[in-house]
Amino acid sequence: MSDYNKPLPPPSVESEPFWDGCKRHELLVPRCDRCAHHWFPPAATCPECWSTDWTWARVSGKGKIYSFGVYHRAYHKGFAEELPYALVVVELDEGPRLTTNVVGCKPEELSCDMPVEVVFDDVTEDRTLYKFTPANDG
Amino acid sequence: MSTNLSGKYAIVGVGQSPLGKVPELGPIGLFAVAAKNAIEDAGLKKEDVDGLITRGPDDVYCHHQKVGEALGLNVTFSTSTANGGASQTMAVAMACMAIEAGVCNTVVVGYGRDTWSRTHRTAEAKQAVASRPRTYSEFGSEFGQFGAPVNYAVAARRHMERFGTTKAQLGAIAVAFRNHARKNPHAFMQKPLTLEEYLSARLIVDPLCLYDCSVFIDGAGAVVVTTAERARDLRQPPAYVRGFGFGNRLSGWYADDNMITTGAKEAGEAAYKMAGIGPRDVDTAQIYDCFTHMVLLQLEDYGFCAKGEGGPFVASGALEADGVLPTNTSGGQLSEGHIEGMLQVLEGARQVRREHTADRQVKDCNIALVTGHGGNTVCQSALILGREAG
Numbered sequence: 001m002s003d004y005n006k007p008l009p010p011p012s013v014e015s016e017p018f019w020d021g022c023k024r025h026e027l028l029v030p031r032c033d034r035c036a037h038h039w040f041p042p043a044a045t046c047p048e049c050w051s052t053d054w055t056w057a058r059v060s061g062k063g064k065i066y067s068f069g070v071y072h073r074a075y076h077k078g079f080a081e082e083l084p085y086a087l088v089v090v091e092l093d094e095g096p097r098l099t100t101n102v103v104g105c106k107p108e109e110l111s112c113d114m115p116v117e118v119v120f121d122d123v124t125e126d127r128t129l130y131k132f133t134p135a136n137d138g
Numbered sequence: 139m140s141t142n143l144s145g146k147y148a149i150v151g152v153g154q155s156p157l158g159k160v161p162e163l164g165p166i167g168l169f170a171v172a173a174k175n176a177i178e179d180a181g182l183k184k185e186d187v188d189g190l191i192t193r194g195p196d197d198v199y200c201h202h203q204k205v206g207e208a209l210g211l212n213v214t215f216s217t218s219t220a221n222g223g224a225s226q227t228m229a230v231a232m233a234c235m236a237i238e239a240g241v242c243n244t245v246v247v248g249y250g251r252d253t254w255s256r257t258h259r260t261a262e263a264k265q266a267v268a269s270r271p272r273t274y275s276e277f278g279s280e281f282g283q284f285g286a287p288v289n290y291a292v293a294a295r296r297h298m299e300r301f302g303t304t305k306a307q308l309g310a311i312a313v314a315f316r317n318h319a320r321k322n323p324h325a326f327m328q329k330p331l332t333l334e335e336y337l338s339a340r341l342i343v344d345p346l347c348l349y350d351c352s353v354f355i356d357g358a359g360a361v362v363v364t365t366a367e368r369a370r371d372l373r374q375p376p377a378y379v380r381g382f383g384f385g386n387r388l389s390g391w392y393a394d395d396n397m398i399t400t401g402a403k404e405a406g407e408a409a410y411k412m413a414g415i416g417p418r419d420v421d422t423a424q425i426y427d428c429f430t431h432m433v434l435l436q437l438e439d440y441g442f443c444a445k446g447e448g449g450p451f452v453a454s455g456a457l458e459a460d461g462v463l464p465t466n467t468s469g470g471q472l473s474e475g476h477i478e479g480m481l482q483v484l485e486g487a488r489q490v491r492r493e494h495t496a497d498r499q500v501k502d503c504n505i506a507l508v509t510g511h512g513g514n515t516v517c518q519s520a521l522i523l524g525r526e527a528g
């Protein structure tokens with residue numbers, strides 16, 4: 001039994017392949033076969049051209065911080081001991097934005113446009129979360 | 139071909155329930171009191187009402203079927219909208235469209251909620267607050283994304299880093315609205331608020347603190363909408379509907395630059411065009427203020443200053459009673475109380491009716507802009523009310 005006490009919402013029909021990718025430490029996002037647009041969260045049609053032909057594409061995992069907010073109040077007991085913690089919006093180099101946490105960095109060290117790269121956190125036997133860390137240049 | 143409805147319809151009655159802590163009434167009961175007061179204010183009777191538009195979608199809100207049952211209403215047209223805080227201004231516009239289409243003549247529009255009591259009425263209710271949230275969604279909850287404030291904190295942070303907006307500038311909004319509230323005996327927050335107190339307040343989601351967030355109360359507001367022709371024979375000076383507009387950036391708050399320039403830009407452009415006016419003609423603004431930063435964004439998007447200049451604009455004292463744009467003159471949701479923008483529709487109408495005492499009345503008020511925002515951050519609606527029909 002895991003003592004992990006933060007919420008892990010069950011994957012939807014459309015997101016299951018994404019979470020399976022995380023388990024393999026691969027970041028996958030839908031890419032349109034017609035117009036090459038990448039999008040997130042997963043959806044059945046390309047939001048740019050409405051094509052239904054698309055592929056789960058493994059992306060670089062590199063991006064930058066679009067913005068962030070730092071929680072000083074716990075809305076969930078699983079996060080109470082993390083306070084203050086940052087909810088971060090990362091824009092991938094391929095375009096889509098993901099809400100996430102940045103690890104290896106204090107909230108006060110964050111800034112918009114800071115380069116980051118994906119890391120994977122195997123939080124339970126069944127689930128792996130995508131997180132980001134300040135990018136190692138070079 | 140489009141028809142310009144500007145000045146053809148008017149708000150002819152306004153009413154509100156008791157506001158604040160009203161544990162003896164639920165949302166439907168609060169709404170019923172507000173609706174009765176609005177009808178009486180107009181000098182109309184229950185039998186005159188043939189339309190009802192409320193805010194949906196579920197029993198937490200004022201579903202039109204439940205409201206209609208409580209009021210014993212049989213009408214030709216009724217519905218509930220689901221655009222969150224953008225619903226209330228939109229419902230006034232929908233009433234005009236419904237009357238124009240000939241489906242009804244006199245429409246009650248309103249909203250009520252018992253947010254204070256819902257969270258305080260019983261030990262169970264208090265517990266429910268302590269242990270919220272009760273629903274989780276993927277790509278958010280795993281990372282600790284809960285509640286509404288974070289959406290505006292993220293937007294404020296981006297605005298600060300891009301344009302140099304400061305906490306003290308957001309504070310000027312909270313302080314101005316508190317100053318207005320202290321002249322409104324029905325406002326929930328009556329204690330003075332200084333910029334120093336604002337700057338030392340407890341953080342909720344940085345950069346937003348306690349005073350950046352609206353206050354939850356029990357209450358309801360309602361208005362009566364009918365034709366300008368009929369309005370002229372009624373008890374009160376009409377608040378003519380001069381313009382309305384909408385902008386729903388459904389692609390998402392986190393997509394593109396939608397948290398920098400919002401759908402308020404499209405809503406405002408359409409409303410000004412319909413009214414044949416511009417932002418310089420607006421005498422008072424009632425801006426949807428779930429959070430201070432949302433006021434700042436809308437002031438930019440509705441053209442009262444350039445994009446990025448909202449901070450210096452509000453810090454200049456523009457929103458105060460003697461400022462260039464007295465804004466949220468009843469205290470707004472930050473200090474009067476949060477009824478999803480409905481009380482601001484009432485305040486816009488009251489200002490163009492010029493019914494306030496001198497300390498609260500915007501001098502020579504001819505035009506009021508009332509805005510709505512919500513639907514999980516992506517919906518905007520604007521309403522322009524005028525003392526004259528055109």
Ligand SMILES: [Zn+2]
Nearest residue numbers: 032035046049
């Ligand atoms: Zn496409």
